[in-house]
Amino acid sequence: MDYKSEYLHPQYEALSREELQKLQLERLQATVQHCMNSPFYKARFEQCGLKPEDIQSLDDIRKIPFTTKQDLRDTYPFGMASVPLTKCVRLHSSSGTTGNPTVILHTQKDLDEWANAVARCLWMVGLRPDDVFQNSSGYGMFTGGLGFQYGAERLGALTVPAAAGNSLRQIKFIKDFGTTAIHAVPSYVTRLYEVMQQEGVDPRRDTKLKVLAIGAEPHSEEQRKRIEDMLGVKAYNSFGMSEMCGPGVGFECKEQNGLHFWEDYYIVEIVDPETLEPVPDGEIGELVLTTLNREAMPLLRYRTRDLTRVLGRTCPCGRNHIRLDRMKGRSDDMMVLRGVNIFPIQIEKILMQFEELASNYLITLTTDDDNDNMTVEVELEKFDDDYAKLQKLEKEIRRRLKDEILLTPFVKLVPKGTLPVSEGKAVRVVDKRKVYQ
Amino acid sequence: MTIHQISIFIENRSGTMIKVLNVLKQADVDIIASTVADTAEYGIYRIICSDPKKAHEQLKNAGIQCTISDVFALELDNLPGKAADAVAIFSEAGISISYLYSFLLNGKGILIFRTDDNEKAKATIKANGLKYITEPKLPTMA
Numbered sequence: 001m002d003y004k005s006e007y008l009h010p011q012y013e014a015l016s017r018e019e020l021q022k023l024q025l026e027r028l029q030a031t032v033q034h035c036m037n038s039p040f041y042k043a044r045f046e047q048c049g050l051k052p053e054d055i056q057s058l059d060d061i062r063k064i065p066f067t068t069k070q071d072l073r074d075t076y077p078f079g080m081a082s083v084p085l086t087k088c089v090r091l092h093s094s095s096g097t098t099g100n101p102t103v104i105l106h107t108q109k110d111l112d113e114w115a116n117a118v119a120r121c122l123w124m125v126g127l128r129p130d131d132v133f134q135n136s137s138g139y140g141m142f143t144g145g146l147g148f149q150y151g152a153e154r155l156g157a158l159t160v161p162a163a164a165g166n167s168l169r170q171i172k173f174i175k176d177f178g179t180t181a182i183h184a185v186p187s188y189v190t191r192l193y194e195v196m197q198q199e200g201v202d203p204r205r206d207t208k209l210k211v212l213a214i215g216a217e218p219h220s221e222e223q224r225k226r227i228e229d230m231l232g233v234k235a236y237n238s239f240g241m242s243e244m245c246g247p248g249v250g251f252e253c254k255e256q257n258g259l260h261f262w263e264d265y266y267i268v269e270i271v272d273p274e275t276l277e278p279v280p281d282g283e284i285g286e287l288v289l290t291t292l293n294r295e296a297m298p299l300l301r302y303r304t305r306d307l308t309r310v311l312g313r314t315c316p317c318g319r320n321h322i323r324l325d326r327m328k329g330r331s332d333d334m335m336v337l338r339g340v341n342i343f344p345i346q347i348e349k350i351l352m353q354f355e356e357l358a359s360n361y362l363i364t365l366t367t368d369d370d371n372d373n374m375t376v377e378v379e380l381e382k383f384d385d386d387y388a389k390l391q392k393l394e395k396e397i398r399r400r401l402k403d404e405i406l407l408t409p410f411v412k413l414v415p416k417g418t419l420p421v422s423e424g425k426a427v428r429v430v431d432k433r434k435v436y437q
Numbered sequence: 438m439t440i441h442q443i444s445i446f447i448e449n450r451s452g453t454m455i456k457v458l459n460v461l462k463q464a465d466v467d468i469i470a471s472t473v474a475d476t477a478e479y480g481i482y483r484i485i486c487s488d489p490k491k492a493h494e495q496l497k498n499a500g501i502q503c504t505i506s507d508v509f510a511l512e513l514d515n516l517p518g519k520a521a522d523a524v525a526i527f528s529e530a531g532i533s534i535s536y537l538y539s540f541l542l543n544g545k546g547i548l549i550f551r552t553d554d555n556e557k558a559k560a561t562i563k564a565n566g567l568k569y570i571t572e573p574k575l576p577t578m579a
Contacts, residue, residue: 380446380502383444383446383502383503383504384504384506385442385444385481385483385504385506385551386535387474387476387481387535387536388535390479394478412478412479413478413479414448414479415446415447415448415479415501415502416502417500417502418448
């Protein structure tokens with residue numbers, strides 16, 4: 001490791017566009033060949049008459065059908081695997097509250113590559129082996145925990161698996177261990193700052209913090225600036241998704257002008273979510289990713305449902321890996337709130353269990369004092385002039401929603417017939433968060 | 438022994454009260470007393486009126502969520518301590534009052550309240566010889 005080098009992997013990071021594309025084609029061909037070992041892809045290739053040798057150029061990727069989250073659910077748990085299970089060493093799974101969970105398998109090589117990718121991201125924003133990295137994100141199935149843990153260790157930083165929550169302890173660690181870098185969801189960073197203020201801790205004076213990795217929930221440029229001003233640090237946007245390992249897929253460089261998606265790991269396509277045709281650079285479309293060096297579970301043309309656009313394919317930092325804008329929303333109805341993925345159907349399922357409630361409801365997402373909140377308004381079916389009962393009902397709805405979506409929303413009972421009913425499909429979600437303004 | 442009260446579930450939003458009041462106006466219903474219990478999210482608007490059945494029907498027709506509740510209406514002398522004495526009787530009898538409001542009508546204090554046990558409350562009123570108002574009497578008093 002060369003401390004002074006801006007690149008952790010110069011052999012990949014500093015490639016020219018031509019060299020990158022050559023590498024991508026080689027890896028795509030190998031990946032498609034390898035996918036023949038996956039029962040799912042083998043059947044799908046046969047269905048559309050695709051043979052591995054049909055991939056002769058990068059454009060030929062368009063011959064490959066898209067893979068969707070539904071495909072992952074349908075093949076639950078192991079139907080996508082391209083290696084025998086004995087070769088797999090790790091399994092991550094989504095909560096599966098909207099049907100079958102999704103499962104992502106990893107071989108040891110996959111985990112190594114994942115750690116390399118995260119290490120590369122952190123190195124890019126200035127982390128070195130003498131740094132102290134505090135990972136204040138959830139562990140367990142949430143890939144932001146183990147993903148950053150292994151990545152920071154691979155880089156050689158002293159890594160503290162602080163996990164999320166217990167702000168007082170977090171602040172003690174930051175001070176006592178001389179933490180220089182933190183990874184957390186942006187709303188939690190704001191929370192940490194609030195507690196620091198209450199405790200009389202000045203992050204500039206009392207801590208050595210210099211770098212923050214923030215991600216896993218949508219946030220605006222203004223939010224990032226505010227976080228940087230609060231803590232006196234640089235905050236870099238991180239993109240990951242469990243289907244693609246987790247973190248380490250895309251990360252901002254010091255230019256803070258879009259996220260570099262590592263094109264030695266992925267082929268990035270931006271398509272129109274309706275026509276599925278590619279959109280020109282600069283236009284917003286759905287992000288589609290193809291893994292290029294995954295062993296256990298390669299994914300071809302995976303529709304992420306995240307909306308973004310290409311900002312450029314070169315960068316003053318010297319990396320020619322594609323730069324994408326921060327995520328602009330979703331092409332499905334999934335909400336991301338404080339790092340948790342939530343579908344409206346999960347909320348509906350709970351509300352419909354209460355016979356006291358009517359079937360009309362509205363979910364509103366807001367940013368209040370830097371915290372993202374969810375309010376669930378639901379119509380009352382039968383009103384019987386009992387305030388205590390209404391309060392109890394509200395409390396019970398809140399509790400059951402929390403069990404389902406792992407966050408506590410505000411619950412508001414409203415009179416029957418007062419929520420907007422649109423023609424045909426009802427509007428269920430209103431997103432008023434600053435990020436989408 | 439109880440009278441009918443209209444209870445309306447309303448949103449905490451401007452324009453909801455006037456909608457209710459306009460319905461009552463058009464129905465030519467006279468409001469004798471009313472009170473709003475509010476929380477951050479919603480309110481319960483409770484009304485004693487000249488014709489609760491008609492009011493209830495018209496409000497329902499207007500799509501306003503409401504219900505008729507049975508409440509007690511005690512008639513007290515308008516003197517200090519009378520409300521305390523009355524409530525003490527229920528308290529001693531172990532009857533919980535879920536809400537209460539009062540107003541003056543023809544120089545008499547009227548105490549409106551709802552209990553968790555109407556049968557026991559009726560027996561208590563009887564046993565203590567408390568004066569109460571019946572529904573037919575209300576419009577004539579107003």
